[in-house]
Amino acid sequence: MVTPTASPTPGRAAPTTGSGRANGGSVSAVRRLAPADRARLGLAARVVLPPREQAELVLSSDRPDPVALLEAQARSRIPELVPVRHGRMMVSPFAFFRGNALGMATDLAAAPVSGLRAQLCGDAHLSNFGVFGSPERRLLFDINDFDETIAGPWEWDVKRLAASIAVAGRDNGFSRKHRGKAVLETVRRYRDASAEFGTMRALDVWYARADIDEVEQTLRNKPTSSRRKNVDQTLLKARAGGSLKAFTKLCEMTDDGVRFKADPPSLVPITELLPDAGRQALETGIKALLDQYRRSLPHELRTLLDQFEFVDLARKVVGVGSVDTRCWIVLLRGRDDGDPLFLQVKEAGPSVLKTKVPVPFRQRSALRNEGERVVLGQRLMQATSDIFLGWQRVEGIDGQIRDFYVRQLRDMKGSAAVEKMDPSGMTMYGQLCGWTLxxxxxxxxxxxxxxxxxxxxxxxxxxxxxxxxxxxxxNERDYQMFLDAIKSGRLEAESGL
Structure with missing residues (x-):
């Protein structure tokens, strides 16, 4: 059922359970209440917004045109990559859903909320979960995208995840019954896991993680041959996906030594992107960024980073929604060419949820920039994070002041092929995502x-x-409007890239 409304229903948010700085700044005073008092807050939230009422899709009466939202976003993006983003979003309704996080954020903001707060991923769809290597070199399963992370209503993440299952299930040809079962079991797992964590000691919650060696058997439970192949390929790719694998795929030997090889538009070396003067200015800016970013790392990791020297720089196109943002990859060299380190330097703009979070959730933040927001949100939500994760604000690149975050590129990372999942596979995968969230x-x-x-x-x-x-x-109605805008020439799109 869809109900239009002028704005979120007044008085439909329970007292928020957070205080202090947003995005993980300080410990909430509420969390120091007795367990019985905290339980009463949950009961009060059930009165304010009964769980069953969250079924209603509430849309604002002045809901913005989804095409207009994309046009507004494009104004701050790299112009020549905007059509590439649109081309990737054209592939399917699920691809459009992935790239339209702002549109769903706008819709979520129109509905009442329970009033309970958590740090949000902000874009918790199926493809933003995956495996990556821990500092101990073990594979873990976790959320892997935090560009939109912010403190806000917990149910927004669950609704984004649930909707992604329905949208992806339709793309995969699942019946409504199969889609419903996948969503139901995913959210049940979220509910049951929340109950488990509610009885655990604080440190045990913090140490909980999904070690892939334990998860692997769950993913293989009564597998079809295609599902087993999907799991095996994902894990094999992740285990082989360290710096040396990236070195082989991304680099080549030239007269000037090892350099990035061109694969436009996905990968464009700086030597092919800008003339000499511009290239030198950008390289100088990136080197300055890395020198300053190191101050966001612990002292011992600064010592490790100092063992590497700058070699080359390239522009990288990533994902769907992030295609046209500024993203650079840097090749650093340690002892020799056989000791590479790849860092991704990605622009961090304001979260699409920033202006959507209800007023009671908006808290003073001591964060200095958007890169720091991404990093601290990731550290707060992930069981363990990349050791090189950090941030920096830069003046001068593209003539603007921009915030960036930095992390390793392809550090044993892997994600499941959602488009290849069968109904039972998506249900099991959804349950794993539900537990993780x-x-x-x-x-x-x-x-x-x-x-x-x-x-x-x-x-x-x-x-x-x-x-x-x-x-x-x-989403299907919005997707059709998007396709119509491309057909009419209102939006430009380059497909197949």
Missing amino acids: ARAHARSGDRIALTTYLNSDDAFPEAMVEYAEAYADQ
Whole structure:
């Protein structure tokens, strides 16, 4: 059911359970309440917004044109890459859904919320979960995209995840029954995991993680041959995906030594992107950024980073929604050419949720820039994060002041091929994502209040099944408007890139 409304219903948010700085700044005073008092906060939230009522898709009466939102975003992006972004979004309704995080954020902001707060991924769809290497060189499963992270209503992440299952399921030809089961079991796992975390000690919640050696058997449970192949390929790619693998794929030997090789538009070396004067200015700027960014790292990791020297720079096109943002990859060399380190330097703009979060959730933040927001949100939600994760603000690149975050490129990373999943495979994968999202929310939100709100019944999981289908309907309408805008020439698109 879709209900238009002029604005979020007044008085429909329970007292928020957070205080202090946003994005993980200080410990909430509420979390120092007795467990019984925290449970009462969850019961109060159930009165303010019963879980069953979250089934309703509420859209603003002045809902903006989804094409206009994309046009507004494009104004701050790299002009020649905007058509590439649109081309990638054209591939399917799910690809459009991935690239339209701002559109869904606008829709989420129109609906009432329970009032319970957590650090949000902000873009928690199926493709933003995956495997990566821990500092101990073990594969972990976790959320892997934090460009939109911010403190806000916990249910926004769950709704984004549930809707992504319905949208992807339609793309894969699943029946409504199969889509509903995948969403239901995913949200049940979120509910049950939240209950488990609600009874755990704080340190045990913080140490909880999805070690892939334990997860692998779950993913293989009664597998079809195609699902087993999908799991094997994902894990094999991740285990082989360190710096040496990236070195082989991204670099070549030239007269000037090892350099990035061109694969436009996905990868464009700086020597082919800008004339000499511009190239030198950009290289100087990136080197200055890296020199300053090191101050966001712990002292021992600064010592490690100092063992590497700058070799080359290239522009990298990544993802779907981030295609036209400024993203550079840097080749650094340690002892010799056989000791490479690849760093990704990615622009961090304001979260698409920044102006959408309800007023009671908006808290003073001591964060200096958007890169820091991404980094601190990631550290707060992930079980363990890349050791080189850091941030910096730069003046002078492209004549603007821009915020960036830095991380390793392809450090044993891998993600499942959502488009190849069958119904049972997507259901199992969704359950894993549900557990992971619950763990991330438990680290920052009031897990006792949340599990009391969710209760042990199916009111909220069943509500999410209804919500997900309604949003998938809306996504298809928006996708068609997007295609029509390309056909009419209002938007430019380059497909196949």
